[in-house]
Each structure stands twice: as structure tokens, then as C-alpha cells.
Amino acid sequence: MYEKPILQVKHLQKQFGEGCPHCFDKESVYLEKNYCTVCGTVHAVRDVSFDLYPGEVLGIVGESGSGKSTMLQGLYFDSSMTSGAVYINQSELTGQNVLSLSSQQKRYIRNYIYGMVYQNPVDGLKMKFSSIGNIAEKMIAAGNRNVSNIEKRSKELLENVHIPLRRMKEEPQYFSGGMQQRVQIAKALSNNPPILFLDEVTTGLDLSVQASVLDLIKQIQRELHISMVVVSHDLAVIRMLADRSIVMLNGEVIENGLTDQILEDPQHEYTQQLVYSLL
Amino acid sequence: MIAKPHFAFFDEGSKKEIRRATLKAVAIPGYQVPFASREMPIARGWGTGGLQLTLSLIGRNDVLKVIDQGADESVNAVSIKKLVQHTTGVSVTEKTQEADIIQSRHRIPEKALKEDQILVLQVPNPEPLRKVDAREYMTKRMHAEDDYSGAWLLLFEQIMKFGRMSTGASHPVYVNGRYVMTPSPIPRFDNPKMHQSKGLILLGAGREKKIFAVPPYTSVESLAFDDYPFTVExxxxxxxxxxxxxxxxxxxxxxxxxxxxxxxxxxxxxxxxxxxxxxxxxxxxxxx
Structure with a gap:
């Protein structure tokens, strides 16, 4: 129990707008959910802190608009955060707030340490490049300049995610949504990243495809021992994947603990409602 | 009344501005310097970038050579020569070694450049990353951050599709180990001629409003993979x-x-x- 977290997130904050004295307090009467009625500021992420341990799957649940994806985009440097700190426990980055690094260093982290699977494959893939090219892109970005080497690794990954190799040169724009999602997963895994972010990976997929994507993620986590942050509004997905979970509402963390515990004995009013609305 | 054209067509202010961009381009090898491309008496996309460079540089005693796809007598080359001659009165030549300024479309002459020669290349598409992202602000950012995985990816895709790098012309090059640049649509055969060239090479894209340069004795390396080396035709x-x-x-x-x-x-x-x-x-x- 003395394990050190691989990813530490401290007091992450993201607001759209200047903010004003009326909305500084989280309990302010001027706040309508996370929207300030006085100055019009939206507090998308408010003071979020959590730790991610090696090999662990952390679930993040919450209704749409609760700030889950915004937070994930902030962690992956797709959008800048207003304030807060993120620490990664990797020798070359110890003690540095990665949010304050230069864009080159951020790109290094994205290419070597992070993997990301977006909710919408359009964000994560180049739809007009071949599937194998999409996977290669990340390896090329990480400095690999050997075609046969890249090809071999890409084929392995495509087999892992059950995409027939005869279709590897096709462009993802001709694939079904589930297949696109699996190409994204293969791409995210290409450099064996220690940390993987999954943003609503199964949303919009049919049940059997959902099951196979979830199976795959579970298998990857077991075999490669990758730490994952799984964002979903689907409690069933969280129940299946996550060891520990965080519940977000209006940009804040309202509950966190073991997934089982949260689902069996929710403490917060919103979580109770959420769990009971589960069919 | 027919007004006498100004020397080298442009007013002095325009020439100065183009030279300023050119100096910046020479100072940062391979970097695309934006400039205010002038309205020209020929249509954009027909060599206006090269023509503006030539006109901003040419002096009364210079000798000019213009080639189009290797030919001195093609229509484009002849009309550019006529325009420059009409407005400057400089002499033109067909001999590579006699020219001070060589304006060219899509070829580098077979005879190696000398130290006192300037090669001006006409460029239709100056951005080697355009196929990676259509947005200028994105490609500018990629250049700034030295993020050239997209340029390699384009070559990787060709290898996957055709079993080899299939660039017919404008095979991208690394200039001075920093910027990836399109060498203008010269055949791959001409790429090695840019490496450590004795003469200054200037590239102008009139329609896209960019000037870039390879200064003399600069390293120019064609992009290639370890197991798929760069080859010429x-x-x-x-x-x-x-x-x-x-x-x-x-x-x-x-x-x-x-x-x-x-x-x-x-x-x-x-x-x-x-x-x-x-x-x-x-x-x-x-x-x-």
C-alpha cells in the first residue's frame, strides 16, 4: 500500500470567462449549476484532484456537461486549464507540473507517455489516411524511422484489436464506428504508453461491439498493466472496468471511492439518483 | 502618352520589401517568410513568385537566364524574359555558366551553380505539410514545434500503397537540420543538387505569398526511412x-x-x- 501514484492531479480548474466575486464561492446563490448568472462564466472544472496508481483503472462518471471530457482534454493538453497542477511519476518529469511545460515537452508526453481514445474517432484519427498509417503516425512521432519495424508492430496491434489485416490499408472513413474505435485503441497503444485515457469509448456502439471493445480494454489492462482513466456516463461500463471511481457534477468531484461501494451505497444525493435510475 | 516603365517594373518600395523578406529567408534556411505578393502582369501561378524575386534582385549589369521545365525557349520562359528585358534592358543568355540570375520552373540546371550565381525557383505549393492539415495556422504551428511526423507519414503511406516512395516531384527536404521544405516541383533527380550548393537558391511562391531560401553551403537532406532510402530517378x-x-x-x-x-x-x-x-x-x- 505504499505504491506511488503514476499520475497526480491537483486542484484542476477550468473556467470559460473571467469569473467574478459572485461566483468565486462554490455554494454561491448566483450560480446556476456551473454557470454564473452575474458574469456569465462557466466553471467547467472546479478544484478536481485525484491520484492514478500504476495498473489501475479509474472511472469518472457524471452527467453530460459535468466537466468529464473537459478535464480529460486538459490532461491530454488538447485545451489549456485555467489553473491546477498535474504530476507524472516518470524519471524525467518528476516534480514538474506538466501543465506548465513548453508545447514541445507536452508533445513528448503525448507521444511517449500518454495514449488517448476519443469519444469521436474523427478527433483521434486521420480519416483520409490508411489505418496502418494512423497507427504508424504515433510511432513516427516518437522517432521511429524504420518502415518494416513500424509495419510489424502495427500489424500486431491490429490483430490485437481484431481488425482483419486485409483491411489495414483501407481508410478508417470506410470503417464502421466500432472498427474506427478499435483502430483508435490500437493507435493509442502503439508506443506502450504507461497512461491511457478513454473518453466514452463505447458510447454509440451497439451492444455486441460494446462488449468486444470492453473485453479488449480489460484484456489490455490485464496483460500490459497500463493505468487508465475511463470517462463514461454509462454506469455499467464503469462497473465492469473501473477499480476506483469518481463522480462529477457541475465540474466538481462529489464522491469518490471504490466503484462497488459507490454503486452499492451511494452517499451523495446526485449519485443516489444516478444509481437508482440505472435500469 | 505611354509612361516609361520603372526600372525592373516595381517601385523601389516594393523591391525593398521583397528584398527584406528575402534576407529573412536567407537568415532562416527553409523557413517560409510571408510577403505581400504584388499584382503582376502575368497571372498568379505562372511564376509570379520567381518573377518578383528576380525583379527585386536584378541590376543593370546582371545577365539573366530563364528556363521552364529545362527549356529556354518555352512560352513561359520567353515571356518572363521579355518582360524583364523590357523593363530593365539587361542582357539574357541561355548558357548556365554566364548567368548571374537563373530563374527556373521545375528544374535545377545540369551545370552546378557557381558561388556568384543565384537560382530563383518558382513554387506553386510552398507548404510541404498542406496535405497533413489544410489549415495554415496548424501547419505553421507544426513547423514552429519541429513536428514533422505528418511529412514522414505521407511518405509512409506511399510505401504502404505502392511499395516505395512515389513522389514524382517536390520530394520534401530537411534544410539545415531544422525546417522541412518543399524544394519546389523539381524531380527527385535534382534534390541532391541543393545539398551544399555553391550558389544561393531562392524560392518564391507568388500565389501563396511566401519566400524561402537555401543559402550557399547549406545541408539539404531528402526525407527517407532507414529501410527505404531516398533514390533519384x-x-x-x-x-x-x-x-x-x-x-x-x-x-x-x-x-x-x-x-x-x-x-x-x-x-x-x-x-x-x-x-x-x-x-x-x-x-x-x-x-x-
Whole structure:
């Protein structure tokens, strides 16, 4: 129990707008959910802190608009955060707030340490490049300049995610949504990243495809021992994947603990409602 | 009343502004410097970038050579020559070694540049990353951050599709180990001529409003993979049917009636020179 977290997130904050004295307090009467009625500021992420341990799957649940994806985009440097700190426990980055690094260093982290699977494959893939090219892109970005080497690794990954190799040169724009999602997963895994972010990976997929994507993620986590942050509004997905979970509402963390515990004995009013609305 | 054109067509302010961009381009090898491309008496996309560079640089005593796809006499080359001559009165030449400024479209002359020569290349598409992202602010950011995985990816895709890098022209190059640049649509055959060139190479894109440069003695490396090295077009076993040259870029000419394939130097002035020197030798021999 003395394990050190691989990813530490401290007091992450993201607001759209200047903010004003009326909305500084989280309990302010001027706040309508996370929207300030006085100055019009939206507090998308408010003071979020959590730790991610090696090999662990952390679930993040919450209704749409609760700030889950915004937070994930902030962690992956797709959008800048207003304030807060993120620490990664990797020798070359110890003690540095990665949010304050230069864009080159951020790109290094994205290419070597992070993997990301977006909710919408359009964000994560180049739809007009071949599937194998999409996977290669990340390896090329990480400095690999050997075609046969890249090809071999890409084929392995495509087999892992059950995409027939005869279709590897096709462009993802001709694939079904589930297949696109699996190409994204293969791409995210290409450099064996220690940390993987999954943003609503199964949303919009049919049940059997959902099951196979979830199976795959579970298998990857077991075999490669990758730490994952799984964002979903689907409690069933969280129940299946996550060891520990965080519940977000209006940009804040309202509950966190073991997934089982949260689902069996929710403490917060919103979580109770959420769990009971589960069919 | 017909007004006399200003020397080199432009007003001095315009020339100064273009030279300023050119100096910046020379100072940052391979970096695309934006400039206010002028309205020209020829249409954009027909060599206005190169023409603006030439006009901003040319002096009364300079000798100009203009080539289009290797030919001195093609329409584009001739009209550019006429315009420059009309507005400056400089003399023109077809001999590469006699020229001070060589404006060219899609070729680098077979004769190596000298230290006091400037090669001006006309560029249609200056952005090597345009196919990676259509947005200028994104490609600018990629250049700034030295993020060239997209340029490599384009080559990787070609290898996956065709089993080799299939760039016919404008194979991207790394300039001075920093910026990835398009060498303008010159054949791959000409890429190595840019490396450590003795003369200054300026590239101008009039429609896209960019000027960039390869200063003399600068390293220019063509992008390639470890196991798929860069290669130039091979003309093994072929020779120019007119002058017999073998180590030059050859055009393939097909006789429409017989279907017979022959090859000929693409650089017309080089071919002419070879023929003249052969003839000279013949004459000398027969005289003795």
C-alpha cells in the first residue's frame, strides 16, 4: 500500500470567462449549476484532484456537461486549464507540473507517455489516411524511422484489436464506428504508453461491439498493466472496468471511492439518483 | 502618352520589401517568410513568385537566364524574359555558366551553380505539410514545434500503397537540420543538387505569398526511412539521342506513329552545349 501514484492531479480548474466575486464561492446563490448568472462564466472544472496508481483503472462518471471530457482534454493538453497542477511519476518529469511545460515537452508526453481514445474517432484519427498509417503516425512521432519495424508492430496491434489485416490499408472513413474505435485503441497503444485515457469509448456502439471493445480494454489492462482513466456516463461500463471511481457534477468531484461501494451505497444525493435510475 | 516603365517594373518600395523578406529567408534556411505578393502582369501561378524575386534582385549589369521545365525557349520562359528585358534592358543568355540570375520552373540546371550565381525557383505549393492539415495556422504551428511526423507519414503511406516512395516531384527536404521544405516541383533527380550548393537558391511562391531560401553551403537532406532510402530517378542504360549524355535528367519521347521510345536531355541548353563541343572537336579533327 505504499505504491506511488503514476499520475497526480491537483486542484484542476477550468473556467470559460473571467469569473467574478459572485461566483468565486462554490455554494454561491448566483450560480446556476456551473454557470454564473452575474458574469456569465462557466466553471467547467472546479478544484478536481485525484491520484492514478500504476495498473489501475479509474472511472469518472457524471452527467453530460459535468466537466468529464473537459478535464480529460486538459490532461491530454488538447485545451489549456485555467489553473491546477498535474504530476507524472516518470524519471524525467518528476516534480514538474506538466501543465506548465513548453508545447514541445507536452508533445513528448503525448507521444511517449500518454495514449488517448476519443469519444469521436474523427478527433483521434486521420480519416483520409490508411489505418496502418494512423497507427504508424504515433510511432513516427516518437522517432521511429524504420518502415518494416513500424509495419510489424502495427500489424500486431491490429490483430490485437481484431481488425482483419486485409483491411489495414483501407481508410478508417470506410470503417464502421466500432472498427474506427478499435483502430483508435490500437493507435493509442502503439508506443506502450504507461497512461491511457478513454473518453466514452463505447458510447454509440451497439451492444455486441460494446462488449468486444470492453473485453479488449480489460484484456489490455490485464496483460500490459497500463493505468487508465475511463470517462463514461454509462454506469455499467464503469462497473465492469473501473477499480476506483469518481463522480462529477457541475465540474466538481462529489464522491469518490471504490466503484462497488459507490454503486452499492451511494452517499451523495446526485449519485443516489444516478444509481437508482440505472435500469 | 505611354509612361516609361520603372526600372525592373516595381517601385523601389516594393523591391525593398521583397528584398527584406528575402534576407529573412536567407537568415532562416527553409523557413517560409510571408510577403505581400504584388499584382503582376502575368497571372498568379505562372511564376509570379520567381518573377518578383528576380525583379527585386536584378541590376543593370546582371545577365539573366530563364528556363521552364529545362527549356529556354518555352512560352513561359520567353515571356518572363521579355518582360524583364523590357523593363530593365539587361542582357539574357541561355548558357548556365554566364548567368548571374537563373530563374527556373521545375528544374535545377545540369551545370552546378557557381558561388556568384543565384537560382530563383518558382513554387506553386510552398507548404510541404498542406496535405497533413489544410489549415495554415496548424501547419505553421507544426513547423514552429519541429513536428514533422505528418511529412514522414505521407511518405509512409506511399510505401504502404505502392511499395516505395512515389513522389514524382517536390520530394520534401530537411534544410539545415531544422525546417522541412518543399524544394519546389523539381524531380527527385535534382534534390541532391541543393545539398551544399555553391550558389544561393531562392524560392518564391507568388500565389501563396511566401519566400524561402537555401543559402550557399547549406545541408539539404531528402526525407527517407532507414529501410527505404531516398533514390533519384534512374536512367540506367539510356542516353540522350542527340548528345549522348547519360548522367542527366532525360525526357522520354514517344513517336505517336511508330510508338518508338527515345530519350533526350531535359536541360536544352546543356544538350546544345554538348552538341556544340562535339561539333568543335569534329571540325578541329577534320581540319587537321
Amino acid at each position: 534512374s536512367f540506367e542504360g539510356k542516353a540522350c539521342k542527340l548528345c549522348g549524355s547519360t548522367d542527366v535528367f532525360l525526357d522520354e519521347i514517344i513517336d505517336p506513329d511508330t510508338g518508338e521510345r527515345t530519350h533526350q536531355c531535359n536541360d536544352t541548353s546543356y544538350c546544345m552545349e554538348q552538341l556544340n563541343s562535339e561539333e568543335k572537336v569534329e571540325v578541329e579533327n577534320s581540319y587537321v
